[in-house]
Amino acid sequence: MTDSTFLKRFEDPRPILLDGATGTELNRRGVQTGLPLWSAWALIDSPKTLAQVHYDYLKAGAEVLTANTFRTHRRNLDIAGMGDQAKEITFKAVDIAKQVSKIFMDEGGHPAWVAGSIAPLEDCYSPELVPPQEDCLKEHKEMVDHLAVAGADLLLIETMNTIREAEAAVIAAKATNLPFGVSFVLRTDGKIFSGESLEDAVRVLKPYNPNFIGVNCTPTTMITEALKELSTFTEIPLSGYGNIGHTNEIEGWENTDDVSPPEYGQLAESWHQNKVRLIGGCCGTSPAHIQAIKDQLHR
Secondary structure, eight states: OOOHHHHHHHHSSSOEEBOOOSHHHHHHTTOOOOTTTGGGHHHHHOHHHHHHHHHHHHHHTOSEEEOSOTTOSHHHHHHTTOGGGHHHHHHHHHHHHHHHHHHHHHTTOOOOEEEEEEOOSSOTTOGGGOOOHHHHHHHHHHHHHHHHHHTOSEEEEEEEOOHHHHHHHHHHHHTTTOOEEEEEOBOTTSSBTTSOOHHHHHHHHGGGOOSEEEEEEEEHHHHHHHHHHHHHHOOSOEEEEEEOSBOOTTTSOBOOOSSOHHHHHHHHHHHHHTTEEEEEEOTTOOHHHHHHHHHHHTO
């Protein structure tokens, strides 16, 4: 059933603070995050470190914890010979986040909700690898069903690189009656990686009534203009969370200090001024970046 408490918070005009990166933060703390499972390795090898990452984001002010389900689709786990454990591993990710949220609340902390992360079935930056639409519909439905039964409070369809795969995930999310939003990854020219426009994405997805729509896993300095553009042709609440650092061919992701926490906080404030309701961090960001957003927005 729909989590009415999250929807009630969503009606409040104050910005909702999302958490920051999971995979790169685990890597920063010494956890294996290599292919093919990326951040999902922590669910098998380092659940205590994952729980600490979640807890640190709550301490920094996050109101939404993103369950570590970015790479727990059956398709992703199949590569490591663990496809038959997709439900079990996804449940574990949601359970860890929910347990941390409860502990934080029991200690006197603020309320927090758990978002189920729904990623592209293939590589985030390779729209040409998106499977046939029938497969997208079937596989995203399985993932969404796992998240819903596991107890996620909302669904976060993120880092989408084509409109058609985003629509497949949205169709599945809509059927659960859970709150949901969808977020796209952009090229340097402001287009979705498929070459499609954000305006076209809004046109296709608006009939499904997403609770929010936005941009993520895009260089932080680029997101401001993208969100400005979005705000000119939709009244759907917006979300934004950018990355810092960059990819490389050897390690996959290289953490950098390209955008310091204070700089990130200032950029996030400019997003809020463009009607962005949900603000957080993507690859490379840390609890310090989320704390900086909180400090900037609540000065």
